[in-house]
Amino acid sequence: MKNRNPSIKYLFEPRSIAIIGASHNTNKIGYLVVENILLGGYAGRVYPVNPKGGQILGHPVYKSVESIGDSVDVACVAVPAKTVFDAIKSCAEKKIKFVIIISSGFSEVGNISEERRIVSYARAHGMRIVGPNVFGIYSSSVLLNATFGPRDIKPGNVAIVTQSGAIGVAMIGKTKIEDIGLSTIISVGNKSDISEVDLLDYLISHKASKVILMYIEGIEAGEKLVKVLKMTTRKKPVLVIKSGRSKRGALAAASHTGSLAGEDKVFDDIAKQCGVIRAESIQEALDWCKFLANSPTPKGENTVIVTNGGGLGVLAADACEKYSVHLYDDSQNLKKTFSGAMPEFGSAKNPVDLTGEATAEDYDYALGAALRNRNIHSIACLSCETAVFDADEFTRIVEKRYADYKSAKPIVFSLFGGDKVETCMTSLKKSNIPVFPEVYEATSFLGAIYSHYRNRVHPAGTIETANIDTPHIESVINKAREDGRRFLLSHEAQSIIRAAGIPTPRSYIAHNLDEAANCAEGIGYPVVMKVTSKDIIHKSDVGGVALDLENKDEVIDAYEAILHNCRAHRPDALVEGMEVSEMIEPGIETIVGARRDRGFGPIVMFGLGGIYVEILRDISFRAFPLSREEVMNMISEIHSYPLFLGVRGGEKKDIDAMAGTIIKVGTVLQQCKGISDIEINPLVVYDYGEGVKAVDVRILLSES
């Protein structure tokens, strides 16, 4: 049967909905969903289904799906897990487009096969599945509340996609008491078919959804997710709460969702790459959501803090550094702008301190001046409750100033104090003005505004891949496979790296003295010589290594000395030849790698090499493919980055060659599916223009 691939629009705007497992028992999910749909104001046609028939809230109940004499866009299934498959069959028969399986008892408790059977059947019959193990969907455009959560959801501009049903249901309640309007909320549960990717694909151009909030526990189909996220975040802010940040949390998440949680640093870095704004806590994310939907995009990075207490100003400056908010610094302009609003001992430096004597009128003057000033792009307005604080007057002037500029310039407020401040904040919140009790919260919101601003103004960059000798690489892989190996030998790995255009130390095996001398001449001095023998593992111990050979005579002497030493120490060893190699000049040791991540697919890694990789974990990750700009961001965000810019009189290093190497390694992994892991450690980096050298390479193959 042909897969119809129904448009996802029908999921969010169904003309009709069936509830299979509609219940007469008011405590059951099968009742609650019907009740929410019927009383929630849904404009479409509703078909509760229960073999017993009868009525729910005066609405007829159908004895079977077949008996519905109408086409149905969406079905919610809330029957026990073991009868879900039968329900799916009847949905297919009815040519229903989307089935939301609310029922639990599938992959989340290990029942993977039944879940797979359901999805294959559905997909084969042109149906798509949401869930299982979800709370349903709310969609403001048709006023559909097909969930078993709270009833009266306020329509608005925030779209929520959650992996956790429990957190989703609680969020419906929480957004209600926080007065956050929703365009939609949907849980993806086990993501057996429909995942965040499908939903973002819809939400990216869904006008009513101005902000998207995602609660994520584990990543699947990460390659597609990265792609759609990159597109979405250029259009609207995407906030993410991802639990499992810590080792212990990741373990708990793995045990809770049944999926293996990846390293959090990988998620964090790729979220950054995608322009996603990550919140630490649910409260932080909701704070951002509430106001981001209505916040204007700033015209630049200059923020001014206005305060009546130096202490609050300092705390806000601390918070600005934490949340990457840039403080405006032009002292002359600041002085000109604000000196009219403060006594002589005030400070027109940023944070601008109007002093504890500042009245509402002084704030009015200062805010007016800041809002009119084109060099100031956003404002954090703080106030301590003082003896002269007039709540009514302060509320009035803030409301006025905010109304005049709300579409032009972001302004956030934080008020600290007792009753009077509380009164003021309650009023301002009612007017949807971003006001927070704590300067850190106000500033973190400003940080979220700027994260989105930077997504919009920074060019996307062009995806870059390298030219690599794929046929050669494939032949090396095939040879290893023929040998039954899943790892490559050192020379095989080196040859793949060379086929990707990455320089490696030149090295040859010489079988006699003449060959050794010729190799050395070919490589250029100095060279290193090592005995090659399966019987000799610890070459240095038997005098089988000679370093720093500077001319032909030294090569000849060394050749004979090594042979002599080996014969003396290991008379029974079969000497196959001598490896003659280029001496590696010292440089900065880095690590460059690529691997297939379970969640994200091909990812690349860069960091400080040597033993510091393990201890300092000074590394960064990105999803592949990527642009040159993204590679440069990846390189510049490790702590040791200043090393590459030249410190203590050192030269600037060849960052371009490092970036090129990352792209080459990523390209190999992406194009040669047989490879699962590549790690160059160390990749020695030289002064600018002198390139890099891949000294040690480790390559693993995929499970066939």
Added chain:
Amino acid sequence: MKNRNPSIKYLFEPRSIAIIGASHNTNKIGYLVVENILLGGYAGRVYPVNPKGGQILGHPVYKSVESIGDSVDVACVAVPAKTVFDAIKSCAEKKIKFVIIISSGFSEVGNISEERRIVSYARAHGMRIVGPNVFGIYSSSVLLNATFGPRDIKPGNVAIVTQSGAIGVAMIGKTKIEDIGLSTIISVGNKSDISEVDLLDYLISHKASKVILMYIEGIEAGEKLVKVLKMTTRKKPVLVIKSGRSKRGALAAASHTGSLAGEDKVFDDIAKQCGVIRAESIQEALDWCKFLANSPTPKGENTVIVTNGGGLGVLAADACEKYSVHLYDDSQNLKKTFSGAMPEFGSAKNPVDLTGEATAEDYDYALGAALRNRNIHSIACLSCETAVFDADEFTRIVEKRYADYKSAKPIVFSLFGGDKVETCMTSLKKSNIPVFPEVYEATSFLGAIYSHYRNRVHPAGTIETANIDTPHIESVINKAREDGRRFLLSHEAQSIIRAAGIPTPRSYIAHNLDEAANCAEGIGYPVVMKVTSKDIIHKSDVGGVALDLENKDEVIDAYEAILHNCRAHRPDALVEGMEVSEMIEPGIETIVGARRDRGFGPIVMFGLGGIYVEILRDISFRAFPLSREEVMNMISEIHSYPLFLGVRGGEKKDIDAMAGTIIKVGTVLQQCKGISDIEINPLVVYDYGEGVKAVDVRILLSES
């Protein structure tokens, strides 16, 4: 005149108080303070002073301090800055014990000399000064509200000491609406005389103060502060908000307070050393205060998370790692304890997941089991609002369980959801049960409980100093001073380091070939030889250095070669001799230093050496003197610490010798006041038992 040094008890429990600058104008500070004292319920005698006389709120106003026919313990001064000195004189005349100078216009605006004049006069007349530039004092024991902040302060167990008046006044209002009871709140302002040290000295044994919250902008008298903080934190929790964490914030703080802000890392590390619990934001600190005063100390580190949503459990596990809360891990015991409270698909692993089906009764069972279990020492109880959430029932069971165990076992709650959860939280908060809307907040509070727990259970340790040859060190310092230098030459610094018992490379100057050979024999091979000549700066460039000389013949050859090279390249250079030194074996390069911090006095520093010092700033600080345990904490908290435990098959390093070196360097700085800075970089650390070697030493002398 003799300094009477009045007991600070009179500041907090005055029998009488005068208000100099009492005003009839109800908008003036001089009125507000009188009003707060008179209407706030103060039990002592009140003497408003104003040359105009009259009455305030029916209370007689005295025309002068002299005209008060009674002894006065405390005076508040609220007159213009220029008349404060006269007021102080009249206070001295009256033998008043403490003067609180509310007036501003002193060192905070650069008027340092007048402030100094006032303090010297006061101290010479046995008076002590609070301020200037403060809001006053509230003290619950005598119901004294001598502030110009809000009136009705709830008496309670939290003592607040704040440097910022504005934040202090706002905090009075904020604690009121958050229902936090205060034992005292006092601002130290410019700290011209009385500082946090004096106040802590009182609060440490002040029974009503169970938690101390400090808002700090800059540190002075840090040596005494460290000492008193160490003692205080072993008895009661001390929370600190220190603004100026960031570079920008530190600059703003410096400009705001007029004092130089030190590096935040120094403050952070020394706060840790003192057992202080540092909050990032004011809200976080107040959240902790609210409940810490009534929270029992746990009996151990085992925490259990109980939740009805896996997602919340994972977020809490993340938060536990962030706030150093240890999750209990005995799966058998957990299973035995909790399996009765959950369906089969629940998880008795920690976080314990009762699943979304959990009712209030299930929570009751689980909480009861956890509270009774002696292996579980604290509980984080989380709940998402579900369809089965019963707010009344949940509130009832939580109140019951909490009441039964509130003096025995810490338990914190976090509830997430809508109206029902809000109702429940409001009730629980009224009963003073620690409940938070966000799992991160609940966990951060548990983290604060455990920080204090660790202060109580970890032994204080004995302060350790080293035996050093002080006379020799002083003679080296004196010689440099005679030369007019504030830096020491390399050999002088080395000799001080040796006088402190720290090994340095052996090194001698030879003036002829025989001497060179003898030096080498004395040192033991291999040795290094370098030409000594004021005329030759870049010794390597002229062939003036020979490394790795392994026997007498090589020493003789090298001596002649160097002489030859120098004559060839720099025929005009005067060769004074040859430096013959021990070859430094490679080891881990660290940095060890000590300096006089403007705020804290003598501090020591330890970190990874070489170029990583500058780039990775992987360093830690402590105030000196300290115990061996504190040194070990200092060493183990740098990121690179695993390097010293042996990685990649390396040997464990000589951590004891490192610790000893830190103590020796600290002792030198502490005992020899002439030294301001010592830096050993690198201090090379060898395998365990093989010690350390101070390769390069830089010592600077103090001014004067």
